[in-house]
Amino acid sequence: MKKIFLLAGALCLLMQATFAQSERYPLIPYPQQLEARTGSFVITPATRLVLPANRTAFTTETAQLQSLLTQALGKPLRVTKKAVKGAIVLQQNTALAGAEDYTMDVTAQQLLITAGTPAGFFRAIQTLRQLMPAAVETAPALKSIAIPAMLLKDHPAYGWRGMHLDVSRHFFSVDYLKKFIDLLALYKMNKLHLHLTDDQGWRIEIKKYPLLTSQGAWREFNNQDSVCMKMAVSNPDMAIDTQHIIHKDGKTLYGGFYTQEQMKGIIRYAADRQVEIIPEIDMPGHMMAAIRAYPFLACSGEIGWGKTFSTPICPCNESTFAFAEDVFTEIAALFPSKYIHLGADEVEKTSWAASPLCAEVMKANNLKTVEELQSYFVKRMEKFFHSKGKVLIGWDEILEGGISPTAVLMYWRAWVPDAPVKAARHGNAVIMTPGNPLYFDAVPDRNSIYNVYHFQPVPKGLTADEAKHIMGAQANIWTEYIPSEKRADYMFMPRMTALAEVLWTNRNNYDSYLLRLNEQYKRLDLLGVHYRLPDLDGFTEDNVFVDQVTLEVKKPLTDMAIRYTTDGTIPGEQAAVLPDNYVIREPQTIKLAAFSPAGNRGDIYTLRYRKEAYRKATVVKDARQGLKLDYFEGAYKSATKIKEQADSSIRVNNVIIPEGMGKGGGPFGARVYGYINVPATGIYSFYLTADDGAILYIDDQEVVNNDGWHAPLQKSGQVALEKGWHPIKAAFVEGGGGYTLKLEYSVNGSKLQPVPDSWLGAGL
Structure with a gap:
């Protein structure tokens, strides 16, 4: 018994230590190595800043650090050449192995940051930002800021730490893309995969084909919009964003697009924050917006849907390849990333199978199936990409019909578990994006963050050498039912923080992560992020009681307010606060919602209570x-x-x-x-x-x-x-x-x- 008490006591002390360290170093993702020290380094307006000897190579990063400090303290720090006591010192260290590696050595006398590249310094600045009070996000002009003492050595586990955003199904403003990029950067994510075209809209200007945006960027409301409008009755975040609605020729149209100049600005903004933007122009399928503008792209001019998916462009017409090469010439010139995503998923091939022209092309190229015809299209496009110095990425359907050894495979079909294994064994680089748990358009529940945090980027069955082909992972946001910026925030935050830790740290410390996540919510409030609040506990959706029951809701955050109604209306900020002990004696329906101090409302819970007697047990023999x-x-x-x-x-x-x-x-x-x-x-x-x-x-x-x-x-x-x-x-x-x-x-x-x-x- 004594041993049990000692073990329980040790576990209690360990939990207390975990809580204390998580509260003192509330970093997401957690660093690879962090040695806690006593004391702190105090930053005041009198603190000096020492820049790297080669300061011109780090102009952007030093300006970002000064901007952060100016916002926190009300004025920039004075720059000095020599390291003095009480200074923040930035030193270049070319011995660090990786481009994003950095160290942070904090004592009461000095805060020393070293990195070899601008990317490393930028990652260090985001770590420093998270160690500062959340209040620095609103320019409070604090008198001092205490940074806890520590020795930190950090680097990413994976090179590809990405998020995908579909701007075709529903469109998002330039300002929102910048906000999205800011959040990626804060949590050390480094890739933004923009899904720029699909059946529902073409979102990037192509100068040689102006109809792609003058016509293809606009649509009348579709069945997905109708679903969103219906859901908006009970959830305002599901309302169609009015800034993307126009009235033209007696029609109400939804849409929008980015000019090439706007996109150049977004790319620069992302690059300054060490985020690389990868464009996706999805073909040969998902091209209805383009085919409507230029019908010659289809095998026989048809526009619509086949058995399962939309009519694709025709890989048997040379005019199709001329169009595709023209489009990708402009895309390659616009986006500096070495990657271009071709899509090549969910292709309805029935029109190809019925085309006499395709039959000729297949015979001439010794192609036996329409899957091989798709591979023919993909490989021709990849050869063109190579001529522009670009690498092709495709969804995992590019395995079907044969894959070239230089293509990058993006794995999404969780029901085809051997796809990434086959690709890696073939020598192809692989980016993991399986639908479960990395499709963030799936409505989150209480298990979502746990599932993301416990995701393993390397699939089972690979050797250590084969696993080197796994570049990393990303989460995808498909926006058929995400019609507003608030809804987009809700769908990916805070899930993305769990993925950020998986891909940067690659270590499992879930309890610590949850404690650190709780420290992040106040910062997200001040940044205007409409994140999903933590789940409430203490009830189910359908509840029963025999005599009476007390509703006791467990609040995951102490500064959260829980409001309720019993008349069927949605609780707002003026609704009554739920008492600590709410006694229920009669059948009723209660609606609950939690609110953050900034007024961000969490999920709306509908609790139905009914009165019933205990159900009698059954006699079962020989079960x-x-x-x-x-x-x-x-x-x-x-x-x-x-x-x-x-x-x-x-x-x-x-x-x-x-x-x-x-x-x-x-x-x-x-x-x-x-x-x-x-x-x-x-x-x-x-x-x-x-x-x-x-x-x-x-x-x-x-x-x-x-x-x-x-x-x-x-x-x-x-x-x-x-x-x-x-x-x-x-x-x-x-x-x-x-x-x-x-x-x-x-x-x-x-x-x-x-x-x-x-x-x-x-x-x-």
Whole structure:
């Protein structure tokens, strides 16, 4: 017993030390090496600044440091040539191995930063910025700033630390792109992949083809806009941004584009912040905006949708290649990045298969399939890219039909797990962007940050040498249902901070990360970021009580205000603050929302309360541990629509779907059923995470409805259960593209945990 007490005490002390260090050094991403020291270096208006001997090579970075200090203290620091006591000293150190490496040696007497390149100094400045009080973001003119003493040595684990933004489906202003770049830079991300063209809009000026923007940049409201408008009724962030709406020729049009001069300004802005912009002009598919402006691009002038995707441009007309080369000539001249993204994903090839001209091209080039015809197009474009000194990036579909050894593969199809392995073994560089968890257009839930933080960039199955082909990773933001800048902020922040730490530090210290993240929210408030607030706990969406229940919401941030309504309206900043102990005696519906001190509203929670007696237990004889799973081939868009007769059946240990179900990663349905043996009478909360949809039933009553095709999402519900056996069933549907099913529980407010296998049983 004494040993247990000693262990518990040691763990408590370790947690206290972790909290103290995370609060003192609230850095994201955390440095590779940080040796904590006592004391601090105090910066005042009298502090001197010593610049590198070769100061002209670092003019931008020293100006950025002075700007930060001026904003914090109200005036720039005086520059001196010699290192004096109490100075901030910048020294060039060419011995540092990497372009982004830097060190920071902080004592009470001096703050010394060394780096070999401008990039290294810039990363160090962002570290220094995060060590300063958040108030420096609003130019408060502080009298002094204390930087904690330490010895820090830092470098990135991966060279590609990226974010992708789709500006085609919904458009974003120049100012927002700059704000986006600022956030990337703050958290040491270094790549911005701009998806500039798609079916819904062409967003970059091409001087040789003016119709691409005069016509292709504008559209009437589409079905995606309609969904956003409907959602805006209950969530103002889903409203279409009015600054991108015009009225022309009696029509209401949505859109916009960047002129080449505007883009040059964005590129310069990013370069000053050590962010490289990679342009994507997506072809041969996703080109409807271009084909509408220039119909000759399609094989037979058709415009519209095929069986699955939009009509592509025709790779069998030389005029198509002339157009593509003209476009990419201007793109190559405009963007200094050595990379250009061709896209080459989701190509509807039925028009190619039906084209006599394509049949001739395929015969002449000994191409046996339309997949090889796509590879023919990609390889011709890559050869042209090389003539411009550029490297081609393509989505992982470029593997189909054959890939050249010099192309860079961007992996996104999580249901094709061997794609990055094949590419790396082939010698191709690979950038990891799997949909789960790195598609940030998927609506976040309480598991999202955890899933991103625990993402492993190197796929299983690669040797150490093969793993060197993994350049890094990025998260993608597809904007079909992201119509405003506030919604974009919400979708990627703070998820991006978790990815930033994965890619920079490549170490797992999740508890410390969460503590440091809590210290970041005040800075994000002052920067005007409409981030997603941390999740609230202490309830489910559907709640039950037997006599009465007390709603006690656990606030993740102490300065957060939780407001509520009971009349069905959305809580605003004027709504009543939820009492610490809110007693519920009658059935009702409560809407909750948390607010940051800056007025940023978090998720709106709708809590339904119903009164019921404990459900009686069932007598079960000879139950064998585990559950039965019935499998149903075919596509089911709702778990309620699965047919009765199963195609096959197996046993499983829990409410799970084993790997490998679904032909070729295709759609299917499943039912998992049997009994759950709860060890005590109580109110049980169940949390069902599903990708795509699932419904949980206990005692033949619906407990959690997480139905429909969607990305991984958690839903919850409660049920009052008597001790003993109760029938349990989960109906599940998968739309194709990778799946998840997970069941967790808590009882009477306990910690969330997986339902134990030992609780589950089914007949022999």
